[in-house]
Amino acid sequence: xxxxxxxxxxxxxxxxxxxxxxxxxxxxxxxxxxxxxxxxxxxxxxxxxxxxxxxxxxxxxxxxxxxxxxxxxxxxxxxxxx
Amino acid sequence: xxxxxxxxxxxxxxxxxxxxxxxxxxxxxxxxxxxxxxxxxxxxxxxxxxxxxxxxxxxxxxxxxxxxxxxxxxxxxxxxxxxxxxxxxxxxxxxxxxxxxxxxxxxxxxxxxxxxxxxxxxxxxxxxxxxx
Numbered sequence: 001x002x003x004x005x006x007x008x009x010x011x012x013x014x015x016x017x018x019x020x021x022x023x024x025x026x027x028x029x030x031x032x033x034x035x036x037x038x039x040x041x042x043x044x045x046x047x048x049x050x051x052x053x054x055x056x057x058x059x060x061x062x063x064x065x066x067x068x069x070x071x072x073x074x075x076x077x078x079x080x081x082x
Numbered sequence: 083x084x085x086x087x088x089x090x091x092x093x094x095x096x097x098x099x100x101x102x103x104x105x106x107x108x109x110x111x112x113x114x115x116x117x118x119x120x121x122x123x124x125x126x127x128x129x130x131x132x133x134x135x136x137x138x139x140x141x142x143x144x145x146x147x148x149x150x151x152x153x154x155x156x157x158x159x160x161x162x163x164x165x166x167x168x169x170x171x172x173x174x175x176x177x178x179x180x181x182x183x184x185x186x187x188x189x190x191x192x193x194x195x196x197x198x199x200x201x202x203x204x205x206x207x208x209x210x211x212x213x214x
Contacts, residue, residue: 068194071147074186074204075132078145 017051029080030054036079037072039063088211091178093131093144096209097169100176101127101148104168112152112161122198126151127165134206142209145185147202155190155199162188162201169205181208 016022023045030043033056040063044055058064058073066072094116102114105127112125119126127150134144148165152158166188172179186204193200 065194068191071130071132071202071204074145074147078133078135081135 014050018047019052023047023052023054026052026054030056032079033073033076036076037063038066038076040066041073041076086213088140089214090136090142090211091209093134093142093146093207093209094129096176096178097129097146097207100172100179101129101165101168105164108164110161110164122151122196124151124153125157125161127161132204136211137208140211141180142211143206144209145204145206147204150201151193151198153199158199158201159188159190162203166203169207172207178209179207180210182206 027043027045030045034041034043037056040058040060042057042059044057046053046055056073056076058067063072067074098114098116105112105114110125112127113119113123114127114129116128116130118128127148130147130149131144132147134142134146137143148162148169150158150162150165152161166184170182170184172182182205184203184205186202188201188203191200191202192198
């Protein structure tokens with residue numbers, strides 16, 4: 001039977017995207033990116049208004065210099081796939 | 083049963099060749115390479131693949147960074163502007179390139195070693211593979 005109308009439950013979606021399970025998965029991916037980028041990279045997590053987020057960043061001057069010279073962190077992005 | 087084996091082109095080779103040709107056509111004297119030479123030329127475009135995976139069996143999607151150096155900040159930005167425009171126009175001018183989209187627009191990021199003016203931008207390109 002064809003669907004006439006699809007109604008999304010936005011509050012349930014928001015609840016899912018802000019769940020500990022989603023955060024754990026994001027953290028796992030963020031940790032992989034940071035590990036691939038090498039020493040001096042760190043991961044920060046926070047729960048946003050609509051979804052969980054993680055932030056991988058250069059935490060030391062040496063890592064910042066490596067990013068500026070060789071785009072180390074950008075090159076590590078693929079480690080966050082799958 | 084014979085299976086077709088598809089190989090993707092070298093993204094760096096494709097882009098170095100393309101950008102070199104396009105800059106020469108515009109009479110812009112810039113070196114285009116994947117590494118910084120021992121003595122860096124006044125105008126240099128360094129092109130490096132830093133990631134990306136295949137989209138399907140016949141299409142690769144490399145992520146490519148373009149570092150554009152010039153003697154002054156204004157010249158470095160102008161060089162990056164031309165290279166960026168040419169790269170974004172590549173799908174209409176190159177058989178191997180089906181699509182280009184920008185993932186990081188131009189950034190004023192001076193060289194960390196020499197503090198020389200440098201602009202950097204990043205794209206993902208869809209490059210067609212061929213049977214080998």
